[in-house]
Amino acid sequence: MSVLTVENQVFSIRVLESQLINSGAMMKKITKLMIICGIVAVISISDMQQVCAQEEVVMLNDVPAKARSYTAALQLRDTAKIKRVESLISTHINQVREWHNAHPASSIPEGINPVNGMKLSELDRQIIADSAMPSLVHETLMTGLRKELNEAQVEVILDKYTVGKVAATINSYKAIIPNLSVKEEGTILAFLKEAREMAIDYKTMKQISAIFEIYKSKVERYLDSNGRNWLALYQAYTQRTKQMQN
Numbered sequence: 001m002s003v004l005t006v007e008n009q010v011f012s013i014r015v016l017e018s019q020l021i022n023s024g025a026m027m028k029k030i031t032k033l034m035i036i037c038g039i040v041a042v043i044s045i046s047d048m049q050q051v052c053a054q055e056e057v058v059m060l061n062d063v064p065a066k067a068r069s070y071t072a073a074l075q076l077r078d079t080a081k082i083k084r085v086e087s088l089i090s091t092h093i094n095q096v097r098e099w100h101n102a103h104p105a106s107s108i109p110e111g112i113n114p115v116n117g118m119k120l121s122e123l124d125r126q127i128i129a130d131s132a133m134p135s136l137v138h139e140t141l142m143t144g145l146r147k148e149l150n151e152a153q154v155e156v157i158l159d160k161y162t163v164g165k166v167a168a169t170i171n172s173y174k175a176i177i178p179n180l181s182v183k184e185e186g187t188i189l190a191f192l193k194e195a196r197e198m199a200i201d202y203k204t205m206k207q208i209s210a211i212f213e214i215y216k217s218k219v220e221r222y223l224d225s226n227g228r229n230w231l232a233l234y235q236a237y238t239q240r241t242k243q244m245q246n
Contacts, residue, residue, distance in 0.1 A: 063093050070160040074153050085148050089157070092141040092200075096133070100203040103129040123206060130202055138201050155193075161200040165212055166192045173219070176237040177228070187222060191215045 067089040076082050108125040112118060120128075145154045159166065169192055174180055180188075195215035199208040220230040 063090050063097075066090075066093060070157055073156050073160055074149070081148055085145070085157075088141055088144040088148070092137065095137045096130075096201055096203055099133040099137070100126075100130055103132070105129060123210060127202065127207055127210060130207065133201060141200075142197070158196050158200060162196050162208055162212075163205070165199075165208070166196050169212065169216070177223075177233055184223070184226070188219050191219050191222070 064086070067086040070089055071082055071085045074085070076085070105122045105125040108120070108128045110125070111120055113120055113124065142154075145157060149157070166189070170185070170189055173188055174185070177184075192212070192215060195212045199211040202208055202211060223230050223233070
């Protein structure tokens with residue numbers, strides 16, 4: 001099964017949740033868990049290994065090795081520049097980790113999400129805690145990268161931080177909406193790039209994915225407000241997929 005298919009499994013979970021919420025159904029934890037498990041069960045072992053590999057990439061303990069890996073993707077020839085870029089990345093990753101480790105989810109009181117009224121999950125609370133990290137950490141990295149690199153090279157580094165989620169997600173939208181217009185694609189891509197830059201300030205793959213989920217919701221609201229029907233589009237896509245498999 002391809003990465004695109006795995007991305008689409010995530011879309012299907014979110015569509016099912018949306019349908020249940022819109023119909024007034026109560027999403028109890030056990031019900032939600034059964035839905036997710038029912039969908040994720042179709043993901044192959046190789047896909048799960050890929051997810052685990054992504055988690056390992058994000059959580060790699062050897063920060064200098066990670067910085068070298070990210071920078072190597074640029075194929076720079078200037079040794080001094082390479083060292084400066086590696087230093088920027090290492091410093092940023094260490095600061096993100098230090099903040100994360102010093103501000104666990106338990107530092108945020110239990111409560112509800114004021115948007116949907118549901119109890120804050122541990123992941124929600126950890127994201128809230130990590131989002132309070134001083135903005136200077138992010139600004140120092142981005143200013144430094146843009147001083148050393150052109151914009152295309154900066155995007156390569158951000159993609160390394162977020163394991164290529166921008167490309168995977170835009171490809172999912174293109175598969176679901178075959179007649180996606182140039183304007184729509186540009187708007188969606190802009191949302192996803194915002195998600196990518198925000199996500200680099202979080203430590204784990206679960207957090208990075210959660211940040212992208214925020215922007216996927218923005219994308220789907222944008223589509224709905226511009227004459228599209230996201231649920232109908234996704235249902236049509238699943239029908240096409242089933243027909244191709246038969």
